[in-house]
Amino acid sequence: MRTYNVGVVGATGMVGQRFLTILAKHPAFRVVALLASARSAGKTYAEAVGAKWAMQEPVPAQFKDMVVSDAEKDLDALAGKVDFVFCAVNMKKDEIRALEYRYAQHEIPVVSDNSAHRFTEDVPMVIPEINPEHIEVIAAQRKRLGTKRGFIAVKSNCSLQSYVPLLHPLKKYGIVNAAVCTYQAISGAGKTFDTMPEIVDNIIPYIGGEEEKSEQEPLKIWGEVKDGKIVPATAPSVTAQCLRVPVSDGHTAAVFVKFARKPSKEEILKAWAEFAGEPQRLALPSAPKQFIHYMEEDNRPQAKLDRMTENGMAICAGRLREDNMGIFDYKFIGLSHNTLRGAAGGAVLLAELLAEKGYFD
Ligand SMILES: NC(=O)c1ccc[n+]([C@@H]2O[C@H](COP(=O)([O-])OP(=O)(O)OC[C@H]3O[C@@H](n4cnc5c(N)ncnc54)[C@H](OP(=O)(O)O)[C@@H]3O)[C@@H](O)[C@H]2O)c1
Numbered sequence: 001m002r003t004y005n006v007g008v009v010g011a012t013g014m015v016g017q018r019f020l021t022i023l024a025k026h027p028a029f030r031v032v033a034l035l036a037s038a039r040s041a042g043k044t045y046a047e048a049v050g051a052k053w054a055m056q057e058p059v060p061a062q063f064k065d066m067v068v069s070d071a072e073k074d075l076d077a078l079a080g081k082v083d084f085v086f087c088a089v090n091m092k093k094d095e096i097r098a099l100e101y102r103y104a105q106h107e108i109p110v111v112s113d114n115s116a117h118r119f120t121e122d123v124p125m126v127i128p129e130i131n132p133e134h135i136e137v138i139a140a141q142r143k144r145l146g147t148k149r150g151f152i153a154v155k156s157n158c159s160l161q162s163y164v165p166l167l168h169p170l171k172k173y174g175i176v177n178a179a180v181c182t183y184q185a186i187s188g189a190g191k192t193f194d195t196m197p198e199i200v201d202n203i204i205p206y207i208g209g210e211e212e213k214s215e216q217e218p219l220k221i222w223g224e225v226k227d228g229k230i231v232p233a234t235a236p237s238v239t240a241q242c243l244r245v246p247v248s249d250g251h252t253a254a255v256f257v258k259f260a261r262k263p264s265k266e267e268i269l270k271a272w273a274e275f276a277g278e279p280q281r282l283a284l285p286s287a288p289k290q291f292i293h294y295m296e297e298d299n300r301p302q303a304k305l306d307r308m309t310e311n312g313m314a315i316c317a318g319r320l321r322e323d324n325m326g327i328f329d330y331k332f333i334g335l336s337h338n339t340l341r342g343a344a345g346g347a348v349l350l351a352e353l354l355a356e357k358g359y360f361d
Contacts, residue, residue: 001285001355007033007078007085007108009071009099011063012040012049014190015088015113018344024060026348027285028355033082034068036089041070054192072099079106083360086347088113090190104150109360111351112154113343115209118217121229125154127161127346128284128353129277129291130168131221138359140228151359155350156221157213158188158342159242162253162334164218165292165315167236169275170268171222174260175236179328182214183245183252185303188338193248204244214240250303251338256328268320268330269294284352286345288314301335312340313349 006023010016011034023031040048046064053059069078071089078085085103087110089096096116103110117123122141124134138151145151156164159182167178184207186196193200215238222233245252263271272292279287288310294317295301301309301316309316316335323331336342354360 001028004029004083004360005032007035007082009035009085009087010089012036013088014187015343017055018339019086020060020063021055021057022344022348033078034066035071036068038070040068043068075106079108084109086111100152104145104147104152107147107150109150110152111347113347117152118154123152123154125156125220126350128279128349132278132353134225134230137225137230155346156217158338159184159210159214159251160217161342162251162336163255166317166334169271173263176258176260177236178238179256180238180240181254182242184242185247185249185251185338187249199246207242207244210242211240214242247303249337249339250307251336252303253334255334256331258328262329279349282356286313286349286352292317306335307337312337313345
């Protein structure tokens with residue numbers, strides 16, 4: 001893979017910080033521009049991020065003195081300087097939608113962590129191991145936008161990365177339906193224990209918009225490209241409850257699933273062990289070697305112990321067992337790191353796939 005010049009829009013935020021810790025060591029993506037709101041513009045990155053820096057490791061040295069640009073006003077100066085941008089900003093949805101269109105129309109491809117374009121019909125929403133072929137819809141999007149290089153590609157919501165990758169290899173057994181309860185970390189709300197003290201010794205049983213995303217986004221991911229659009233699948237249906245829990249990083253999912261042709265436990269474990277996608281075949285730099293790690297111990301996976309499996313890019317599973325009540329066929333637990341696989345890391349992996357397929361050239 002050749003070297004690409006990259007901008008990070010929303011560089012001072014929780015996901016933006018994750019981008020920088022990953023990109024500081026990336027073999028092919030070189031960060032040449034940091035962008036955020038007018039509040040941060042003109043300051044060095046160290047000044048702008050200040051006490052908001054929430055990563056365990058310190059601010060990477062190469063970014064400390066870089067001057068932050070205004071994501072809206074400095075766009076003209078950016079065109080020609082970067083091959084593409086990552087985008088993770090906290091703005092109103094219609095503002096994000098407009099901002100991402102402006103970047104694309106300035107011929108700057110956008111790899112986005114935001115939800116604003118997840119349901120735009122010609123914007124691919126990709127988990128690279130599951131639906132890499134959806135990037136083919138970019139040709140139709142470019143045609144609609146009248147661009148040569150510019151386009152928007154998004155990654156899905158973080159919650160579903162703890163269960164969709166585990167359901168996907170089991171689709172061959174005809175998933176009739178599934179129920180999931182997610183236990184989501186506070187970094188998913190851009191928070192730490194300092195900025196979200198109300199979560200200590202507590203569970204909050206509501207995350208605005210999250211259950212809808214958790215139920216609807218899998219259907220787009222399992223959809224197919226037809227006539228320049230992604231037509232969502234109509235099945236299997238997944239019903240979700242999403243809770244915020246006192247965990248810093250790592251979303252856990254308790255999953256229940258019913259099949260048309262019930263597999264044996266061994267068949268499920270084999271399907272998970274053998275499942276590999278395009279990132280593994282292409283040996284993309286951020287791809288986990290083993291996508292799904294099954295843990296035999298009854299008390300695993302645990303967020304604190306297991307979220308960093310394969311640099312936070314693998315999906316962990318455990319406690320696979322039959323549903324003795326016969327309501328569903330099986331129950332199991334999933335875990336994924338919400339700001340690595342579920343946000344910045346997932347977007348970097350998507351960008352690696354797009355780079356490998358020539359979409360930034
Ligand atoms: N946290 C997660 O696990 C996660 C997972 C998946 C997706 N996401 C999505 O990623 C996005 C960012 O989330 P986050 O948790 O990183 O939020 P955050 O910590 O609140 O960071 C928000 C970023 O947006 C910037 N920003 C705010 N208003 C702006 C404006 N008018 N123009 C340009 N930049 C502006 C901020 O810059 P200033 O510092 O200058 O204000 C900051 O860099 C959201 O859309 C979120 O839904 C988050």
